[in-house]
Amino acid sequence: MHTVGIQSEDPSEPGYVVAVRALCEFTAKRGDLDLRFTPSPSAQEGIAGHAVVTARRPVGYLKEITLADVYGPLRIRGRADGYDPAANQLEEIKTYRGRLDAMPGNHQHLHWAQARVYGWLLCQKLGLAELRVALVYFDIASQTETVLVETHSADALRAHFVEQCDRFVAWAGQEVLHRHTRDTALAALAFPHASFRPGQRELAAAVYRAAVAQRCLMAQAPTGIGKTIGTLFPLLKAWPAQQLDKILFLTAKSAGRQLALDALATLVGAKPQTPLRVLELVARDKACEHPDRACHGDSCPLARGFYDRLPAARAAALHAARLDKAALRAVALAHEVCPYYLSQEMSRWSDVIVGDYNYYFDTSAMLFALAEANRWRVSVLVDEAHNLVERARGMYSATLDQSAFDAMRRSAPPPLKKTLARVARSWKELSTAQTADYSAHASLPSRFIAALEQAISQMTDFVAEHPDALAPEATRFYFDAMHFVRIAERFDSHSIFDVTLKAGFRSRTPDAVLCLRNVIPAPHLKPRFARAHSVALFSATLTPAHFYSDTLGLPASSVRVDVASPFAAEQLQVRAIADVSTRYRDREQSVARVVDLIATQYARAPGNYLSFFSSFEYLDQVAAAFAAQHPSIAVWTQSRAMSEAGQQAFLARFAPDGCGIGFAVLGGSFGEAIDLPGTRLVGAFVATLGLPQLNPVNQQMKARMHEAFGAGYDYTYLFPGLQKVVQAAGRVIRGPHDRGVLYLIDDRFARPEVRRLLPPWWRVDVMRQRDA
Numbered sequence: 027m028h029t030v031g032i033q034s035e036d037p038s039e040p041g042y043v044v045a046v047r048a049l050c051e052f053t054a055k056r057g058d059l060d061l062r063f064t065p066s067p068s069a070q071e072g073i074a075g076h077a078v079v080t081a082r083r084p085v086g087y088l089k090e091i092t093l094a095d096v097y098g099p100l101r102i103r104g105r106a107d108g109y110d111p112a113a114n115q116l117e118e119i120k121t122y123r124g125r126l127d128a129m130p131g132n133h134q135h136l137h138w139a140q141a142r143v144y145g146w147l148l149c150q151k152l153g154l155a156e157l158r159v160a161l162v163y164f165d166i167a168s169q170t171e172t173v174l175v176e177t178h179s180a181d182a183l184r185a186h187f188v189e190q191c192d193r194f195v196a197w198a199g200q201e202v203l204h205r206h207t208r209d210t211a212l213a214a215l216a217f218p219h220a221s222f223r224p225g226q227r228e229l230a231a232a233v234y235r236a237a238v239a240q241r242c243l244m245a246q247a248p249t250g251i252g253k254t255i256g257t258l259f260p261l262l263k264a265w266p267a268q269q270l271d272k273i274l275f276l277t278a279k280s281a282g283r284q285l286a287l288d289a290l291a292t293l294v295g296a297k298p299q300t301p302l303r304v305l306e307l308v309a310r311d312k313a314c315e316h317p318d319r320a321c322h323g324d325s326c327p328l329a330r331g332f333y334d335r336l337p338a339a340r341a342a343a344l345h346a347a348r349l350d351k352a353a354l355r356a357v358a359l360a361h362e363v364c365p366y367y368l369s370q371e372m373s374r375w376s377d378v379i380v381g382d383y384n385y386y387f388d389t390s391a392m393l394f395a396l397a398e399a400n401r402w403r404v405s406v407l408v409d410e411a412h413n414l415v416e417r418a419r420g421m422y423s424a425t426l427d428q429s430a431f432d433a434m435r436r437s438a439p440p441p442l443k444k445t446l447a448r449v450a451r452s453w454k455e456l457s458t459a460q461t462a463d464y465s466a467h468a469s470l471p472s473r474f475i476a477a478l479e480q481a482i483s484q485m486t487d488f489v490a491e492h493p494d495a496l497a498p499e500a501t502r503f504y505f506d507a508m509h510f511v512r513i514a515e516r517f518d519s520h521s522i523f524d525v526t527l528k529a530g531f532r533s534r535t536p537d538a539v540l541c542l543r544n545v546i547p548a549p550h551l552k553p554r555f556a557r558a559h560s561v562a563l564f565s566a567t568l569t570p571a572h573f574y575s576d577t578l579g580l581p582a583s584s585v586r587v588d589v590a591s592p593f594a595a596e597q598l599q600v601r602a603i604a605d606v607s608t609r610y611r612d613r614e615q616s617v618a619r620v621v622d623l624i625a626t627q628y629a630r631a632p633g634n635y636l637s638f639f640s641s642f643e644y645l646d647q648v649a650a651a652f653a654a655q656h657p658s659i660a661v662w663t664q665s666r667a668m669s670e671a672g673q674q675a676f677l678a679r680f681a682p683d684g685c686g687i688g689f690a691v692l693g694g695s696f697g698e699a700i701d702l703p704g705t706r707l708v709g710a711f712v713a714t715l716g717l718p719q720l721n722p723v724n725q726q727m728k729a730r731m732h733e734a735f736g737a738g739y740d741y742t743y744l745f746p747g748l749q750k751v752v753q754a755a756g757r758v759i760r761g762p763h764d765r766g767v768l769y770l771i772d773d774r775f776a777r778p779e780v781r782r783l784l785p786p787w788w789r790v791d792v793m794r795q796r797d798a
Contacts, residue, residue, distance in 0.1 A: 041099045041198075041202045042099050042100050042101070042198040042199075042201065042202055043100075043101045043103060044100055044101070044102055044103070044194065044198065045102075045103055045104055046093075046102060046103070046104030046140055046143050046144060046147070047104065047140060048400075049102060049143065049190055049191070049194055050136060050139040050140045050143060050190060051136065052193075052194055052197070053139070053190045053193040053194055054135060054136050054139035054140075054190065055132065055136055055333040055336070056132050056135060056333045056334055057130070057131065057132035057135075057323070057331065057332075057333055057334065058130070058132070058322060058323030058329055058330055058331060058332055058333070059321065059322070059323065059328075059329040059332035059333065059364060059367055060130050060132075060321075060322040060323060060329070061320075061321035061322060061329075062320065062321070062322045062493060062494075066122065066123060067121045067122065067123060067166045071121065071166050072121045075119070075121035075164045075166055076107065076119050076121070076164075078164065078169065079108075079117075079119050079162055079164050079171060080107075080108055080119075082171075083108065083110060084110065084112065086110075086111055086112060087108060087109070087110050087111075088108060088109045088110075088111070089107070089108050090105050090106075090107070090108075091105060091106045091108075091109055091148065091151075092104075092105050093105065093106055093144060093147035093148060093151055094147065095146070095147050095150055095187070097187070097188070097191040097195070098191070098195050099195065099198060099199060099202065100191055100194065100195055100198055102143070102147070102187075102191070104143075104144060104147065106118070106144040106147070106148060107119040107162075109148060113158060114154070114156070114157060114158055115157075115158040115159075115160050115175070116141070116144060116145050116148050116157055116158070116159050116160065117160045117161075117162050117173075118137060118140060118141035118144060118159075118160070118161055118162065119162045119164060120137055120161065120162070120163050120164070121163075121164045121165075121166055122163055122164070122165060122166070123165070123166050123167055123486060123487070123490040124167075124487075124489075124490025124491055124493075125490070125491065126163055126165070126172055128493065132333065134161070137161050138161065138176075139186075139190065141159050141160070141161055142159060142176075142178070142183055142186045142187070143186070143187050143190060144159075145157050145159040145178060145183045146180070146183035146184050146186065146187040147187075149180040149183055149184070150180075150184075154180055155179065155180050156177065156178070156179050156180065157177070157178060157180065157183065158175055158176070158177050159175070159176050159177075159178060159183075160173050160174065160175045160176075161173070161174045167487050167490070201375070204301060204303075207301050208300070208301050208302060208377065209265065209266040210266075211294075211300040211301065211302075212262050212263065212265050212266055212300065212302075213263075213266045215259075215262055215263060215293070215294070215300060217259060218255070218259075218292050218293055222256075223250075223251045223252050223256075223592065224251065224592030224762075225247060225248065225251040225589040225590060225591070225592050226251045226252050226253075226255070226256040227256075228587065228589050228590075229245055229247045229251070229253060229256040229257065229564070229587070229589050230256045230257070230259055230260040231260070232245055232562075232585070232587040233245070233256070233257050233260040233261060233407075233562045234260035234261075234263065234264050235585075236560050236561075236562055236585065237260070237261055237264040237268055237270075237405055237559070237560040238264060238267075238268065239560075240559055240560055241560060241581075241583055241584060241585055242555050242558075242560070242561040242562075242563070242580050242581050242583070242584040242585075243560070243561065243562045243563070243564075243584065243585050243586070243587065244411070244563050244564075244568055244571060244574060244575065244580060244584060244585075244586045244587075245257075245562060245563065245564040245565075245568075245586070245587045245588075245589065246564075246565065246566065246567070246568040246569060246571075246586075246587070246588045246589065247564060247565075247566065247587075247589035248566050248589065248591040248592065248593065248756070248785070248787075249566045249756040249757075249759070249760060250592075250593070250756075250759065250760040250761050250764075251589065251592060253409075253564050253566075254285050254286055254288075254289040254409070255289045255292065255293065257407050257562055257564055258273070258275065258286070258289055258290060258293060258378075258407070259293060261273050261405050261407065261560075261562075262293065262294075262302075264405075268403065268405075268559065268560075269403060270403050270404070270405055270559060271400075271402035271403045271404060272376070272377065272378070272379060272393075272397070272402055272403075272404045272405075273377065273378045273379070273404070273405050273406075273407065274378075274379050274381070274385070274386055274393055274404055274405070274406045274407065275378065275379070275380045275381075275407045275409065276381060276382065276383050276385065276386055276387075276406060276407065276408050276409065277380070277381070277382060277383070277409045277410065278382070278383060278409070278410050278413035278414070278417060278699075279410075279413075279695075279699050280308075280670075281699045281700065282409045282410060282699055283306060283380050283381070283382075285409075285699075286380045286409065287304065287306060287348070287350055287380060290302070290304050290348070290378060290380075291348065301347065302347070302377050302378060303344065303347060303349070303375065303376040303377045303378070304347065304348045304349065304350075304376065304377065304378045304379075304380065305349045305354075305369065305372050305373060305376035305378070305379050305380070306349065306350040306351050306354070306369075306380045306381065307369055307373065307379060307380065307381030307382070307385055308351050308366075308369070308381075309382070310366050312351075313351070313355070313365045313366035313369065314364075314365075314366060315328060315355075315359070315364070315365065316328065321364075326364070327362065328358070328362060328363055328364040328365075329364060331362075332363050332364060332367065335361050335362055335363050336363060336368070336371065338361055339357060339358060339360075339361035339363045339368055340368075340371060340372070340375070342357050342360070342361060343357045343368065343372050344375065349369070349372060349376065354368060354369055354372070370392065373392070373393065373396065374396065374400075379393065381393070383408070383413075383414060383417050383418075384417075384421060386406060386554060387414070387417075387418055387421060387551060387554050388421045389421060389422065389509075389512065389513075389550075391554075394554060394557065397557060397558075398557065403559045404557075404558050404559055405558065405559050405560045405561070405562075406558045406560070406561045406562070407561075407562050407564070408561065408562065408563040408564070409564065409565075410565050410698060410699060411563035411564055411565045411568065411574070412565045412567045412568060412574070412749050412753070413565075414547075414551075414563070414578060415547065415574065415577050415578060415746075416746075418544070418547035418550065418551055418578070419543075419544045419545065419547055420544075421544075421547070421550070422513060422516065422521070422544040422547055422550045423513065423521075423541065423542055423543050423544045424506070424509050424510040424512075424513040424514075424541070424542045425506075425510075425539060425540065425541045425542075426506060426507065426510055426539070426540045426541075427528075427537070427539050428453055428457065428528075428537040428538045428539065428540075429528065429537040430499070430503070431449070431450070431453070431503060432450070432537075433499065434497075434499045434500050434502075434503045435447075435450060437497060437499075437500075438500055439488065439492070439495055439496070439500075441484075441488055442481075442484060442485060442488055442500075445477075445480055445481045445484045445485075446481055448477040448480065448481070449474070449477045449478055449481050451477075452471070452473050452474040452477040452478075453474060453538060453540075455473070455474075456471055456474060456525055456538055456540070457525075457527065457536050457537070457538040460525055460527055460536070460538065462527075463526065463527050464524065464525070464526050464527075464722040464723070465524065465525050466522050466523070466524040466722075466726045467523045467524065467525070469523070470514055470517055470523055470542075471523075474540075475511065475514055478507055478510065478511060479511055481507065482504065482507050482508055482511060485500075485504050489504075510540075510542065513542045513544075514542060516549075516550070517542060518549065519730070519733070519734070520544065520545060520546040520547070520548065520549050520550075520730075520734075521542055521543060521544045521545060521546075522541075522542075522543045522545060522726050522727070522730060523540075523541070523542055523543075524540075524541050524543060524723065524726065525538050525539070525540055525541075526538070526539045526541070527539075543723070543727075545727050545730045545731065546576075546577055546730070546731075546734060547577065547578065547579070548576065548577055548578055548579025549579060550579075551578055551579045552579040552581075555579070555580060555581055556581065563578075563580075566752065566753065566756050567749040567752045567753050567756075569749075569752075569783060570745065570783070571586050571588075573740075573741060573745045576734070576735055576741075577741070590787075591785060591786075591787040592762065593759050593762070593787060594787070595787055595788065595789040597759050597764060597765055597766070598758060598759050598765075598766055598767070598768055598788065599766070599767040599768065599791070600755075600767075600768045600770065600784075600788045600789060600790045600791065601767070601768070601769050601770070601790075601791050601793050602770045602775035602776055602781075602790050602791065602792045602793065603623060603769060603770065603771045603772070603773075603775070603793055603794070604773045604775070604776040604792050604793065604794055605619075605773065605794040606619050606620065606713075606771050606772060606773060607772065607773055608620075608640065608644075608713050608714050608715070608771060608772045610720075613644050613647070614647070616713070616771075617647050617648050617651050618651065620648050620711070620713050620771060621648060621651050621652045621655060621656075623711065623769060623771060624637060624652060624687060624711055625652070625655070625656050625659075627709065627711075627767065627769065628656075628659060628687065631708065631709070631767070632685045633683075633684070633685055633705060633708035633709065634679075634680045634681075634684050634685065634686060634688070634702070634705070634706060634707050634708055635686075635687050635688070635707070635708065635709045635710065635711065636680075636687075636688045636690060636696065636702075636707055636709075636710045636711075636754075636757060637687060637688065637689050637690070637710065637711040637712075637713065638690055638691065638692040638697060638710065638711065638712045638713065638714065638754045639689070639690075639691055639692065639713050639714060640691070640692060640713070640714035640716070641691060642664075642665075642666055642691055644713070644714075645663065645664070645689050645690070645691055646663075648689065648713070649661060649663050649689040652687065659685075659686065659687060660679075660685065660686030660687070661686065661687050661688075661689065662676060662679045662686065662687075662688050662689070663688070663689040663690075664676060664688075664689060664690040664691060664694060664695070664696060668695065673695050673696075676688065676690075676696065677696070677700060677702070680702045680706045680707055681706065682704060682705050682706055683705045684705070684706070692712065692714055692716050692750050692751070692754055693716060693750045696757075697750060697753055697754040697757075698753040698754070698756070698757075700757060701760055702757055702760070703760040703761050703764060704760075704761070704763070704764060707757055707758055707766070708758075708765070708766050708767070709758060709766050709767040709768065709769075710754060710755055710757060710758050710766070710767075710768050710769070711768075711769040711771060712751050712754055712755060712768070712769065712770055712771060713771040713772070714751075714771075714772065715747045715748065715751065715772055715774055715775070715780070716746070716747035716748065716749075716750035716751045717743045717744070717746075717747035718742065718743055718746060718747065724742055724743070727742050728741075728742040728743070744779075744780070744783070745783070748780065748783040748784070751770070751784075752783075752784065752785060755768050755770075768788075770790070775790070775792075776792045
């Protein structure tokens with residue numbers, strides 16, 4: 027079934043196809059935004075509920091009736107749930123939990139709007155003069171039905187149908203015109219600079235070919251060649267012929283979002299004849315205007331009357347063209363609606379959407395769900411794609427903390443005490459059976475999962491009857507438990523179930539943290555890659571290719587391009603210091619040598635340097651020793667939990683032609699996605715191989731990786747560690763005129779298997795104390 031936003035591919039059809047549900051959601055939603063937690067049936071429960079209702083109907087009852095009609099430029103399509111010819115009754119079935127009288131009135135208003143539109147489409151199809159239209163509300167818990175019935179003439183139903191279409195037809199016409207003018211402009215779009223940078227054309231051509239072939243591309247391209255423009259431009263050029271609906275530019279960090287917005291402004295921002303709608307999606311906590319208020323009309327003024335003011339806000343937002351966070355906020359506040367939920371609405375009407383990975387790859391990803399429901403053709407760009415492995419692991423992992431559960435259980439409502447006690451007993455069994463602080467298990471604890479599922483079911487029913495009865499910590503546990511169970515349903519060889527005792531196994535009452543830990547996200551990401559028209563994953567560090575292909579689950583038809591660096595070995599002096607060990611046991615003894623290396627290089631060529639360490643503890647040791655021995659040299663350090671303002675202040679210290687040493691942790695905020703060209707940065711020191719910690723969790727991951735790929739150490743430690751090193755080193759040379767120095771401080775950098783993973787354009791000089 028086509029849905030709103032899809033243009034007909036058949037020239038004989040009207041220009042705009044819209045589903046009944048989408049039509050009514052656009053025209054008939056009214057009242058408040060109300061996000062008070064009310065448990066609703068899952069998709070599976072909804073399907074099962076529909077089946078129960080229709081199975082109760084008499085012989086001759088018709089199910090899933092395909093309906094359609096044309097109104098002006100619109101073709102309206104849908105499937106009615108059921109029709110009883112004997113009673114001449116059309117039924118729209120809705121499943122729910124809890125009290126029906128607690129359902130917001132605007133929900134029922136929307137349901138009636140849908141049912142009446144289906145009513146007209148059925149009258150038109152069967153030639154009926156009159157029809158009974160019914161809303162059938164089915165309670166998932168009690169398996170009972172409440173049936174609300176209206177009787178309408180066909181003329182009355184058609185009048186309602188026409189009213190909805192009239193409200194939408196002007197918008198549809200505007201959308202068709204927008205798409206035509208956009209596609210015409212994109213076909214004529216020119217590259218915004220006089221020429222491509224070295225390597226940029228090769229990258230752009232690969233992205234274009236992938237879009238035409240509808241394939242997945244993995245592109246390794248060096249820093250400084252303009253990857254953002256080099257990936258966006260070819261997709262914009264491919265758009266008209268490929269009949270794309272959206273480009274999704276997905277990033278791991280907010281700095282990547284800004285680079286994409288700036289690139290889009292360069293491509294089309296100064297050309298009003300290119301009507302490209304660009305939307306930035308930001309996290310709810312960063313977009314919320316009233317974090318101290320609840321998301322409903324009785325609490326938040328921006329939720330009150332949200333749907334009544336949405337049409338004007340939506341129309342105004344389209345005039346902004348570039349809806350970054352600030353522009354969207356300005357429109358939302360001018361129309362007194364919530365900026366975050368306005369951005370979700372605008373994702374339906376925008377062309378290029380810039381946001382975090384989770385909007386497409388997470389378990390409940392909004393953009394993926396919309397693409398599925400609306401059958402959008404989406405081309406996905408994954409910026410700094412080396413981050414996707416770790417980020418996806420987090421998306422498909424789940425953790426439950428026993429101490430937080432026990433604190434919540436003490437204040438839980440009395441009707442839930444018994445079911446939560448069962449969970450507590452099962453949890454205690456796991457804790458007391460543990461013979462070490464950490465243990466990994468090949469299978470899931472079936473008794474615990476069963477107790478958890480039962481608790482979720484009873485908490486769901488309780489909240490349905492008492493919507494405001496749960497304290498915040500109980501609500502948090504409820505959602506965490508549901509996520510845990512959903513991840514448990516996906517459990518397989520790609521994940522680990524482990525138990526960690528927080529208080530130590532010698533404690534009489536240890537607290538157990540339970541974790542479903544994803545190791546290989548490939549099985550979860552495969553459907554996301556398959557759903558897209560094309561995908562381009564790009565980064566300066568996608569070596570070795572098989573590591574990313576294996577762990578991310580790229581399709582067999584995927585292609586790879588490795589863009590040669592435009593930089594010459596003479597631009598970067600790379601010195602591997604082979605007589606220093608930065609292993610944990612040797613770090614204290616290494617401090618003096620690292621301080622001497624930094625000070626000697628600074629004396630040789632004063633300027634701005636950035637030094638990277640494996641931990642804050644190691645960083646603090648070296649920074650303190652350096653400051654004590656060289657008080658005349660400016661020093662600034664990264665701190666734990668550094669705020670955005672603090673990060674900006676840290677970067678601001680790297681002024682052109684400045685002098686000083688910045689100290690940072692490898693893999694943190696300053697190891698990638700920052701741009702310090704020219705004399706803002708003249709060198710870097712990397713005092714670590716970046717290897718993940720040697721601990722029981724990583725050892726379990728190593729074993730699982732070895733079972734899957736036969737190279738457990740490389741997949742768990744070496745490849746991720748060297749990727750961080752190369753990313754950090756990439757901060758030094760950002761353009762064709764940059765010059766700098768890089769110190770790789772650890773004896774393991776002299777090993778051939780390590781040096782093979784470094785960029786081929788580097789010329790590494792292995793040095794010892796007498797050489798340095």
